[in-house]
Amino acid sequence: MNKYYETLELDKILLLLKEETSCEDAAELALEVQPTADFVEVCRLLKQTEDAFSLDRKSVV
Secondary structure, three states: OOHHHHHOOHHHHHHHHHHOOOOHHHHHHHHOOOOOOOHHHHHHHHHHHHHHHHHHHHHHO
């Protein structure tokens, strides 16, 4: 693991994320999440997150 990831304790964060998943496939994917510094990729991922949040809110209402 990257030394910066270790400093940020990314492994612990990913374990917390894994605990929030509802199936084994998602748990495995949660542990594979890697940060990115690519601006275009960050924008794409943020849009994806916003879309998922919007869908989740619509299902609650």
